[in-house]
Amino acid sequence: MRKYIVFLSVLTVFIYVMVLTGCDEESVSAVDTCGACHDASTEILALQIQWEASTHATGDAFERSSANCAGCHTSEGFREMLAMGGEPPSEAIDEGIDNPTPPNCRTCHQIHSNYDDTDYALTIETPVTIRLSGEVVDFGKGNICAMCHQPRVREPVLTVGGDDVEITSRRWGPHHSTQAAILAGTGGYEVPGSVPYVKQFVHKTLIDDSCVTCHMATAFGDKIGGHTMKMAHDSDTVNVSGCVFCHADIETFDLNGTQTEIAGLLDELKALLIANNLIDNSGLAVPGIRSSDETGSLFNYLLILEDGSLGVHNPRYSRAILQNSIEALR
Ligand code: HEC
Ligand code: HEC
Ligand code: HEC
Ligand code: HEC
Ligand code: HEC
Ligand code: HEC
Numbered sequence: 648m649r650k651y652i653v654f655l656s657v658l659t660v661f662i663y664v665m666v667l668t669g670c671d672e673e674s675v676s677a678v679d680t681c682g683a684c685h686d687a688s689t690e691i692l693a694l695q696i697q698w699e700a701s702t703h704a705t706g707d708a709f710e711r712s713s714a715n716c717a718g719c720h721t722s723e724g725f726r727e728m729l730a731m732g733g734e735p736p737s738e739a740i741d742e743g744i745d746n747p748t749p750p751n752c753r754t755c756h757q758i759h760s761n762y763d764d765t766d767y768a769l770t771i772e773t774p775v776t777i778r779l780s781g782e783v784v785d786f787g788k789g790n791i792c793a794m795c796h797q798p799r800v801r802e803p804v805l806t807v808g809g810d811d812v813e814i815t816s817r818r819w820g821p822h823h824s825t826q827a828a829i830l831a832g833t834g835g836y837e838v839p840g841s842v843p844y845v846k847q848f849v850h851k852t853l854i855d856d857s858c859v860t861c862h863m864a865t866a867f868g869d870k871i872g873g874h875t876m877k878m879a880h881d882s883d884t885v886n887v888s889g890c891v892f893c894h895a896d897i898e899t900f901d902l903n904g905t906q907t908e909i910a911g912l913l914d915e916l917k918a919l920l921i922a923n924n925l926i927d928n929s930g931l932a933v934p935g936i937r938s939s940d941e942t943g944s945l946f947n948y949l950l951i952l953e954d955g956s957l958g959v960h961n962p963r964y965s966r967a968i969l970q971n972s973i974e975a976l977r
Contacts, residue, residue, distance in 0.1 A: 680762045697866055697874035698751065709749035714742060719795040719824065721747035722754040729771055733794065755791055779804065779821070780833045789857030793827035796858070798834055798950065805836045805943050812942040817931040820949035829954045830857060832964040836943030840971025845963040853893075864889035900959050909951070909958035912969035916948045919976040944972040 684691065698704055709720050717724025723744045728734065752758050757766045774785040775793040778800050786793050798821035805812060821834070828834035832846025854860045865888040866873025870880035878886045878900070890897045901907055920926045924933055925945045932945060947968045951958075958965040 683763060684766075693866075694752075694874045696869050700869035701875045701877065703750040703876070706749065709747050712744040712747035717744045717747065720749070722749065722751050723747060725750070725754050725795070726770065728794075733771070733775070750795070775827070777828050777831060777833055779828060782831060782833045784827065784831045784833075784851075786827070786830070786851075786857035786859075787855045788859040792858040792862075793830075796824045797827040798822055798825045805939060805946060807836060807838055807939065807943065809939040811936050811938055813936045814925075814932050814934050814942060814945070816934060819932040819934070820946060821953065823953045825950050825953045826858070826955070826960060829950070829956070829960045829964060832961055835950055835964070835968040836939075836946050836972075837968075838940055838943055838947075838971050838975045840967075840974040842967040842970045844967045848961045848963055849893075850959075850961060861886070861889040900957075905962045906957035906959065909962070909965050909969065912966065912973065913948065913952055913957075916944070916969055916973050916976070919973060920945055920948055923976055940975045944976050947972040 709722075711717070711720045712724065718728040719725065721744045724747070755769055757768055757770060760766055769788060769791050771791050771794060772788060773790060774783050775790045775797075776783050777793070777797050779798045784790075784793060801819070801821075803810075803812065821828075825834070830851050832844070832848065832851070835844075837844050851857065862872075862876045862878060863874070864872045864886055866875060867880075867884065867886070869875055870884050871877045871886040872888060885898075885900065887894075887897050887900075894902065917926070917930070921928060923941065925937065925941060926932055926948075951965050951969055954960055954965070
C-alpha cells in the first residue's frame with residue numbers, strides 16, 4: 648500500500664514537472680534523477696521497514712518537542728541544532744517545534760536536497776563535542792549518533808572534592824542518553840579509588856565508525872542490525888555481526904562475564920545509594936543538598952545504568968566508575 652501511494656505521488660510530481668517544462672529535455676533528466684532511487688528495487692522499502700521497527704520510530708519521546716528537548720527528540724530540532732553549529736539544543740531552539748517528527752530518514756540524511764546520490768550523505772560526520780566534559784570525539788559515521796546519545800549538561804557540573812550540590816528533582820542526573828560519553832571514557836565523577844581510570848578502550852580506538860559498526864551491522868529482518876539499530880531481539884537473536892571480525896566465536900555479549908560483573912557492581916552501588924538515602928526503592932533521586940562525593944556517586948550510578956550496555960561499550964571505564972563510587976560511599 649505504502650509503495651503504491653509513494654508511486655502515485657512520484658507520478659503526480661513527474662507529470663507536474665512535465666507540464667511545467669513542456670516535456671523538454673529537463674523533464675527527461677528529472678525522470679533519470681528520480682529513477683536513481685525510485686525504481687523497481689526494494690532498497691528504500693527494506694530500510695523503511697527496518698527503521699519502522701527501531702525505537703527511533705516506535706518511541707513516543709518525540710512528543711518532547713519543547714525548546715530543551717527538541718534538539719535530540721525531534722528531527723526538526725536536530726536539523727536546527729546542526730544549522731546552529733551543533734550548539735546545545737536548549738540554546739539553539741527558542742521555541743518548541745510544531746508538527747514534530749521523531750528521528751527519521753530526514754534527520755540523518757539529506758533526502759531530496761540535490762536529488763542525486765549525495766542525498767544519502769549523513770547530515771553530520773565531523774567530530775562531536777561531549778558537552779558535559781568538553782572532550783571532542785571522532786566516531787566516524789557514529790558521530791551523528793553521538794550528537795544525541797550523550798549526557799545532558801546540568802549546572803553546576805560536578806567537580807571532585809567540590810562544594811555541596813543540590814539534587815533538584817527526582818529525575819536529577821545525566822539523562823538516559825549517556826552512551827557516547829562512556830564509549831569515550833569521559834563525563835564521570837572521577838572520585839579516586841582502587842581502580843585507575845583507563846579511559847581509552849579498543850571499542851573506541853579500533854572501531855572506526857563506532858556505534859554504526861556494532862548497531863548497524865548486517866540486518867536480520869526487522870529484528871536486529873541495519874536501520875533497526877538494535878543489538879538484541881531476544882536471547883537467541885543477538886546482533887554479533889559487528890563483533891566477529893575481532894571476537895571470532897562470540898555467541899553472547901557477556902564475554903568473560905563482563906555484563907554479569909557490571910550488573911553486580913550496579914546492584915551493589917544501588918544498595919549503598921538507598922542506604923544513604925540518595926535514591927528511593929524505585930530508583931528515583933531523593934532531592935536535597937548533599938556532598939560532592941555523594942551526588943557524584945549517584946551521578947556515576949545513573950551514567951552507567953543509562954548507558955544500557957552493561958559495560959560492553961567501555962568495560963574498564965565502567966568498572967572504575969562503579970567500583971570507586973562504591974568505595975566512596977562505604
Ligand atoms: C537519493 C535518492 C532519491 C532521489 C534521487 C529521489 N528520492 Fe524521493 N525519496 C527518497 C527516499 C529515501 C524517500 C523515503 C523518505 C522517507 O521514508 O521519509 C523518498 C520519498 C519520496 C516520496 C514519498 C513522499 C515523501 O516525501 O516521503 C516522493 C513522492 C518522492 N520521493 C518523489 C521523488 C521525486 C519526484 C524525485 C525526483 C525529482 C525523487 N523523489 C528523487 C529518495 C530519493
Ligand atoms: C536526533 C537524535 C538522535 C540521533 C541522531 C540518533 N538517536 Fe538513537 N535515539 C534517540 C532518541 C530520542 C531515542 C529514544 C526514542 C524514544 O524512546 O522515543 C533513541 C533510541 C535509540 C536506541 C534504542 C534505545 C532503547 O533504549 O531502546 C538505539 C539502540 C539507538 N537510538 C541507537 C542510535 C544509533 C546507533 C544512532 C546513530 C546511527 C542514533 N541512535 C542516532 C535520538 C537519536
Ligand atoms: C542531548 C540530547 C537529549 C536532550 C537534550 C534530551 N534528551 Fe531525552 N533522550 C535522549 C536520547 C538519545 C534518549 C534515548 C536514550 C536511550 O534509550 O538509551 C532519550 C530518552 C528520553 C526518555 C526515555 C524515553 C523512553 O521511551 O524510555 C525520556 C522520557 C526523555 N528522553 C525525555 C526528555 C525530556 C523531557 C527532555 C527535555 C527536558 C529531553 N529528554 C532532552 C536525548 C536527549
Ligand atoms: C539515526 C540516523 C539514521 C536514520 C534515522 C536513517 N539512517 Fe540511513 N544511514 C545512517 C547511517 C549512519 C548510515 C551508514 C551505515 C553504514 O555505512 O553502514 C546509513 C546508511 C543509509 C543508506 C546507504 C547509504 C549509501 O551511501 O549507500 C541508505 C540508502 C539509507 N541509509 C537510507 C535511509 C532511509 C531510507 C531512512 C529512513 C527509512 C534512513 N536511512 C534512516 C543513519 C540513519
Ligand atoms: C562494540 C560494539 C558497540 C559499539 C561500538 C556501540 N555499541 Fe551500543 N551496545 C552494544 C551492545 C552489545 C549493547 C548491549 C545490548 C544488550 O545487552 O542487549 C549496547 C547497548 C546500547 C544501547 C542500549 C540499547 C537498548 O536496547 O537498551 C544504546 C542506546 C546504545 N548501545 C547506543 C550506542 C551508541 C549511541 C554508540 C556510539 C556512541 C554505541 N552504542 C556504540 C554494542 C556497541
Ligand atoms: C575492532 C575489534 C573489536 C570489535 C569489532 C569488537 N571488539 Fe570487543 N574487544 C576487542 C578487544 C581487542 C578486546 C580486549 C581488550 C582488552 O582487554 O584490552 C575486547 C573486549 C571486549 C569485552 C570485555 C571482555 C574481554 O574479553 O576483555 C567485551 C564484553 C566485548 N569486547 C564485547 C564485544 C561485543 C559484544 C562486540 C560486538 C557487538 C565487540 N566486542 C566488538 C575488540 C573488538
